[in-house]
Amino acid sequence: MTKVLFTFPLNPIEKTSGAQTRVITLLKYFKERGMEVDFFSLTDYWGVTSDENIKAFRESGQVRNAWFYPRKPAKKNFFQYLFSYKLPKLLHNVKGAIPNHVSPYLQEKFNKILEQHQYDFIIVSYAYWADLIKDNPRTGNAVTIADTHDLLSAQHQHDKGVNRGIALGDELKRLSRFDQVWLCSPEENYFFSQFLKNQVKYIPTMVEEPADIKRDVLKKYDMIYVASHNPHNLAAADWFFKQVFPLIPEHVNLCVVGSISRFIPGTYKNVTLVPFAEDLSEYYLQSKVVICPMLSGTGVKIKVVEAMLYGLPVVCNERGMDGLPDKSNCGCLVTQDPKEFAGYILKLLEDKAFHAQQSELSAASFRNNFAAANVYKKLDKALNYSPKH
Secondary structure, eight states, rough: OEEEEEEEEOOOOGGOOOHHHHHHHHHHHHHHTTTTEEEEEESSSSSSSOOOHHHHHHHHOOHHHHEEEEESSOOOSSSHHHHIIIHHHHHHHHOOOOOOOOOOHHHHHHHHHHOOOSSSSEESSGGGGGGGGTTTTGGTTEEEEOOOOOOOHHHHHTTTOHHHHHHHHHHHHHHHTSSSEESHHHHHHHHHHHHHGGGEEEOOOOOOOOSSOOOTTTEEEEEEEOOOOOOOHHHHHHHIIIIIIIGGGGTSSSEESSGGGGGOOOOTTTEOOOOOOOTHHHHHHHHEEEEEEOOOOSSOOHHHHHHHHHOEEEEEGGGGTTTTSOOOSSSSEEOOOOOHHHHHHHHHHOOOOHHHHHHHHHHHHHHHHHHHHHHHHHHHTTOOOOOOO
């Protein structure tokens, strides 16, 4: 049986970000292909995962083993903390242009797993953790894979003291250590392939497809906006509510789903806030139009792919198109202008024929690019797996 070690800094079962959606669908692929997966993660990196959610993930049947560790050991024993973490970290710390999140403590935990188990594939999410496999003899004959998620040098280009060229070189150096590099965006795939050549594999992000999508559901919301509260989404929400939403008539209602709902400026009678939804499908099915205001950021926007799954038209900025193979006739109406953004929304709501046309384009784009059957073929090829018929 093929064995996989998958590293990812969040608990994917919590599904609060597009990155977690990507991991959940990849784990589903491994399970359907009969592969055995162990999972290495953190309890407190980009947020804190509860013991209850860790237990739920372990019992979900998606993985064989799931190890969750804090970024650093507890300070209960000062001398143990000092000599097992603090001093080794100071000696080990080599600052790069983009952050390196591998400490001696985490490396030790990772190495112990490799000493106890052998794997055919080792997947490391984000170049932040590339040092886990750097010059590591414990990886054995495993094929090492970097699942990039984002272009990190672009994410950190505005950090204080960061030189963009050096940051890009740092990222490329880290990724070059892997046998394969998985990209979820065709733009990033093209860019990295110029430097990393045959290592690069384009693996689009999938979203979970309901067994049966009911198209005749009563439309409760005119618009839906799904987002977490990362810095890019905070800036986007601020732009939308200050420059676009005032141009929308008060009878048009909006549903905001996700942690971004806690940061919506002001109060509105025509806005429904849903901080967390276990199942997004009911909200998409009850909505007419998806908005994706994005002014910055890299990588595919999961909310756009989800909209396509449900055959919903999207109104977005240019960054909302990142990661889409089809840039035109895909059900997305794109503009940087607030008045035009509002105008697209109103036209979709008022012109049924136009809405139907854009909906069909959206659904077709999903079928052609993001349906599981198509992405599974790419994964099979990357992992040299031959499905049994």
